[in-house]
Amino acid sequence: MEASMDWEQIFATRASRIKASEIRELLKLLDQPDIISFAGGIPDPALFPAEEFKAAFADIFRDGKQDAALQYSVSEGYAPLRVWIAQEMAKVGVPCSAENILITSGSQQALDYLGKLFLSPGDTALVTWPTYLGALGAFNAYEPRYDRLDDRSNRSADHYREAVAAAGGRIKFAYASVDFANPTGETLNRTSRNNMLDLAEELDIAIIEDAAYQSLRFDGEAIPPILALEIERKGDIEATRTLYCGTFSKTLAPGLRVGWVCAAQPVISQLVLMKQASDLHSSTINQMAIADVAAKGFDQQVKKICAAYRARRDQMLAALDAEMPEGVTWTRPEGGMFIWLTLPEHIDGADLLALSLKTQKVAFVPGRAFFADGSGGNNIRLSFSLADEATIGEGVKRLGALLRQAIQ
Amino acid sequence: MEASMDWEQIFATRASRIKASEIRELLKLLDQPDIISFAGGIPDPALFPAEEFKAAFADIFRDGKQDAALQYSVSEGYAPLRVWIAQEMAKVGVPCSAENILITSGSQQALDYLGKLFLSPGDTALVTWPTYLGALGAFNAYEPRYDRLDDRSNRSADHYREAVAAAGGRIKFAYASVDFANPTGETLNRTSRNNMLDLAEELDIAIIEDAAYQSLRFDGEAIPPILALEIERKGDIEATRTLYCGTFSKTLAPGLRVGWVCAAQPVISQLVLMKQASDLHSSTINQMAIADVAAKGFDQQVKKICAAYRARRDQMLAALDAEMPEGVTWTRPEGGMFIWLTLPEHIDGADLLALSLKTQKVAFVPGRAFFADGSGGNNIRLSFSLADEATIGEGVKRLGALLRQAIQ
Numbered sequence: 001m002e003a004s005m006d007w008e009q010i011f012a013t014r015a016s017r018i019k020a021s022e023i024r025e026l027l028k029l030l031d032q033p034d035i036i037s038f039a040g041g042i043p044d045p046a047l048f049p050a051e052e053f054k055a056a057f058a059d060i061f062r063d064g065k066q067d068a069a070l071q072y073s074v075s076e077g078y079a080p081l082r083v084w085i086a087q088e089m090a091k092v093g094v095p096c097s098a099e100n101i102l103i104t105s106g107s108q109q110a111l112d113y114l115g116k117l118f119l120s121p122g123d124t125a126l127v128t129w130p131t132y133l134g135a136l137g138a139f140n141a142y143e144p145r146y147d148r149l150d151d152r153s154n155r156s157a158d159h160y161r162e163a164v165a166a167a168g169g170r171i172k173f174a175y176a177s178v179d180f181a182n183p184t185g186e187t188l189n190r191t192s193r194n195n196m197l198d199l200a201e202e203l204d205i206a207i208i209e210d211a212a213y214q215s216l217r218f219d220g221e222a223i224p225p226i227l228a229l230e231i232e233r234k235g236d237i238e239a240t241r242t243l244y245c246g247t248f249s250k251t252l253a254p255g256l257r258v259g260w261v262c263a264a265q266p267v268i269s270q271l272v273l274m275k276q277a278s279d280l281h282s283s284t285i286n287q288m289a290i291a292d293v294a295a296k297g298f299d300q301q302v303k304k305i306c307a308a309y310r311a312r313r314d315q316m317l318a319a320l321d322a323e324m325p326e327g328v329t330w331t332r333p334e335g336g337m338f339i340w341l342t343l344p345e346h347i348d349g350a351d352l353l354a355l356s357l358k359t360q361k362v363a364f365v366p367g368r369a370f371f372a373d374g375s376g377g378n379n380i381r382l383s384f385s386l387a388d389e390a391t392i393g394e395g396v397k398r399l400g401a402l403l404r405q406a407i408q
Numbered sequence: 409m410e411a412s413m414d415w416e417q418i419f420a421t422r423a424s425r426i427k428a429s430e431i432r433e434l435l436k437l438l439d440q441p442d443i444i445s446f447a448g449g450i451p452d453p454a455l456f457p458a459e460e461f462k463a464a465f466a467d468i469f470r471d472g473k474q475d476a477a478l479q480y481s482v483s484e485g486y487a488p489l490r491v492w493i494a495q496e497m498a499k500v501g502v503p504c505s506a507e508n509i510l511i512t513s514g515s516q517q518a519l520d521y522l523g524k525l526f527l528s529p530g531d532t533a534l535v536t537w538p539t540y541l542g543a544l545g546a547f548n549a550y551e552p553r554y555d556r557l558d559d560r561s562n563r564s565a566d567h568y569r570e571a572v573a574a575a576g577g578r579i580k581f582a583y584a585s586v587d588f589a590n591p592t593g594e595t596l597n598r599t600s601r602n603n604m605l606d607l608a609e610e611l612d613i614a615i616i617e618d619a620a621y622q623s624l625r626f627d628g629e630a631i632p633p634i635l636a637l638e639i640e641r642k643g644d645i646e647a648t649r650t651l652y653c654g655t656f657s658k659t660l661a662p663g664l665r666v667g668w669v670c671a672a673q674p675v676i677s678q679l680v681l682m683k684q685a686s687d688l689h690s691s692t693i694n695q696m697a698i699a700d701v702a703a704k705g706f707d708q709q710v711k712k713i714c715a716a717y718r719a720r721r722d723q724m725l726a727a728l729d730a731e732m733p734e735g736v737t738w739t740r741p742e743g744g745m746f747i748w749l750t751l752p753e754h755i756d757g758a759d760l761l762a763l764s765l766k767t768q769k770v771a772f773v774p775g776r777a778f779f780a781d782g783s784g785g786n787n788i789r790l791s792f793s794l795a796d797e798a799t800i801g802e803g804v805k806r807l808g809a810l811l812r813q814a815i816q
Contacts, residue, residue: 004647007674010580010614012528012550018681045475053478054469061462067453070461070661105513105687112686116549120420137685141524142420172418206418239412253478255692266415273426277545278520279513283691284663 013121017140036395038382039363041182041250041337047305048253049293056292060285069285075276076268077103077260078287084295085246089262092214093228094244096237100262102271105282107212107247107259111138113274114173114208114243114261119144122169126160130340130370130379132182132210135175146372149174151192157202173206173243174199178226180213180336183370183381187334193226197233200241207242215251215302217335218310227262238264248290250337251302256286309337315389316382316396323400325407337385340367342378347406349380355406360398421529425548444803446790447771449590449658449745455713456661457701464700468693477693483684484676485511485668486695492703493654497670500622501636502652504645508670510679513690515620515655515667519546521682522581522616522651522669527552530577534568538748538778538787540590540618543583554780557582559600565610581614581651582607586634588621588744591778591789595742601634605641608649615650623659623710625743626718635670646672656698658745659710664694717745720792723800731808733815745793748775750786755814757788763814768806 008015060069076082082098089096104110111134119125119142126149127135136146147163148155164171174196178188188196200207209226224232227242234240240263247259261271275281293301316339320330327344343349349366356362367379384392416423468477484490490506497504512518519542527533527550534557535543544554555571556563572579582604586596596604608615617634632640635650642648648671655667669679683689701709724747728738735752751757757774764770775787792800 004672004674005612005614005649007672007678010526010612011678012524012526012531012580014528015525015678018678018685020681040480042480045479048475048478050469050474050478054466054474057465057469058462061458061465066458066462067456068663070456070458070663071453072448072450072657072662105691108685109687116420117423118418118420120422123420134685134688141682141685172420204413204418206413241413249480254480254688255476255478257687257689257691264412264415266412270415270419270423270426273428274549277426277516277542277549279517279665279687280542280662281665283513283665283694286691286694 014141014143017143018137035357035361035363036391036398037363037386038384038395039365040386041383042386043250043254043305044308044386047308049297049301052293052297053253053289056289057285059292060288065288069288071284073281073284075281076272077101077282078284078291081287081291081294084291085260085262088298089244092222093224094231094237094262096262099265100237100268102261102268102275103282103287104259104261104275105257105279106249106254107210107245108134108138110245110259110261111135111208111210112141113271114245115139115142115144116274117267117270118172118206120169122167124164124167124169124171126171126174127372128176129372130183130367130376131175131372132177133369135177135210136372139175145169147171149176151188151195157199160199160203171203171205173208175208175210177210177212178214179211179223180216180333180338182212182336183338183365183367184340185331185333185336185338186340187223190223190229193223193229197226197230205241209242209244211244212247213250213336214246216306216309216337218306218313220334240264243267248294251298251305252290252293256283256290258282258286258290306335309385312384312387312389312392313339315392316384319393319396323397325400325404327407328403337383339382339384341380341382343380343403344407345378347403348377350377352380352402352406356399356402360402362395362398364399422549422551425551426545443765443769443771444799444806445771445794446792446803447773448794449791450794451658451662451713452716452794455716457705457709460701460705461661461697464697465693467700468696473696477696479692481689481692483689484680485509485690486692486699489695489699489702492699493668493670496706497652500630501632502639502645502670504670507673508645508676510669510676510683511690511695512667512669512683513665513687514657514662515618515653516542516546518653518667518669519543519616519618520549521679522653523547523550523552524682525675525678526580526614528577530575532572532575532577532579534579534582534613535780536584536589537780538591538775538784539583539780540585541777543585543618544780547583553577555579557584559596559603565607568607568611579611579613581616583616583618585618585620586622587619587631588624588741588746590620590744591746591773591775592748593739593741593744593746594748595631598631598637601631601637604634605638613649617650617652619652620655621658621744622654624714624717624745626714626721628742648672651675656702659706659713660698660701664691664698666690666694666698714743717793720795720797720800721747723797724790724792724804727801727804731804733808733812735815736811745791747790747792749788749790751788751811752815753786755811756785758785760788760810760814764807764810768810770803770806770810772807
């Protein structure tokens, strides 16, 4: 056998920014049955509307829709699904038409496309510290710089401008996970959303609003999406700069890979062209099945999963209150899938994970991967979505024991 | 309503390279029932293995696989499908393992990922004149230059090197659709494939082998994939520089969006990371359904569609022989979906299409979109895959009448 190629020297410069993520490696752990996993943001399959999907797929073949379901379809997405989503968007304060909706293969693809659409190498993306690591992964391929988006620091638009002027490129967008964010579980309040709009106006940049967990509110009052607040200000979605990303992955099923972008038509048109060039369209049959299941019982499904996840969150918060030693703090999310722990400064989340897997068989995600600057080592993310209540209690108890040891 | 944003000034530079394609606009014509369409490279839905897919989806839910089918899955793809594909690759001279296979959302996504992996702005991609316009679309997003890959011109490696030295960047890969190519219907013979390998060796670049139509051979002898010829030379897939792109879109069903890349593991590993960052994974349930249908009757399905498409190709060639005026020439493909017509120099394919839609109600694809330099105006692509034999005869007759008029 001859020597193999030196691939690194022929890859594009962006390839060096595309690296293995900790979440990816952690997904592999889920196959080990004796691990208690608080790791991935994985919905509980026991809560999937499996009977409804079974019927939806069967109906497609029974009702003579199989030719359309198995055939190529348009890049913007399946028309009845776009119409249904537009109606749902209206219910949360975003009056729009199907022409404002692009169907994507999960909201991860929406983040990839928006990075691709806006970021030239050296441009700046504003992200929170911490932020969804999949957003950093998607954007990284387009070789941006990051600057810190922090409502509480009261940085002025000029301050952001000065930072980017020193670095080169220009600021293109601010990205935020708005409800029960991954990884913190925290929600941007109305004031923070309005502040973000003000900042985007001043900087003349777009806002990417990641609403992946929006439907998973267990208590407290819903806050309108940033896109809704902007429409209130401007009167029409066509005048807005906010690009809303939604998904069925957390509500119906992630395995079908169906999400969407809702935005002004000039952006949707450009994204449609991008989608055509990158994968033609999302699976036709999956879009049809999602449209059917959503139309027949979306609200009921959301109610069901919120009840289940609420109980698990309550159990995890109660267990944390009981088991965590002094010096550990955590968030108290009103929904979603995650609780974010801050450990004493000297404890590193990645080291703790290695130890935990070995001695306690409890998995979680170390915090550093969620920070664009590699800080946040003394944080860990716990997900309460996948384990039952008894297991949550046991897992947090083991974690508490481990942390008591580590802190001493 | 306030003025809307000036989006153009905030988009990345690549956005200006992502434009509407003629194929996309043409797909919309298929909704008009009175049009005879020789346009899109669309499989005939009457030939889809619909009963087999119906059973496959039902079995997933009946056999307790629904939790896995609806859940997140690994970025590299569904393991049993990767194993099946690796076995099929061995049958065409590419011994490899599942670790050499990445599942993509159709081969369009493979082209997008390979463009993303190799092309920095200003790098050069070698493509045939004409070439698959979807490949140009995918690569364009990464802002390459193109140079002409032409076996018959006997350009030396030095000649290619000189061209790129003048332009800047470097040559990254040669792309070719190898069997019954889109749009010409022509097949690269063994000598041409070996020449391409020699050139790639000399230039130290990759080869992207687009084998989308490989299974659709009606007659003549199969030619080994470039990847197989390279393994013959080097002894092992790990030593190769050829990246083979396959798809189930032309054989089983395009609407499920399942294709693959077969290549050396360092490339697959990097593509897996890219897929994770861009859409996490392809639809789990669709990969399972494809794996089931493929395992149970792939060869039989290929036999069925080849018989049907062969009859249509024969009918179209016979009709062209009977109906085309002097000055029009065309290819005689041994498989696939396309015949490529060269018209007299003064006839423009796009003008002819406009006239044809108006007066003859016959659709096809004008040739210019398939040329990276915008030449080829006097070509048109006809697809014989979608129309029945009587319709093919009638459509070509109308086209012949139109061309006789145009040539006079």
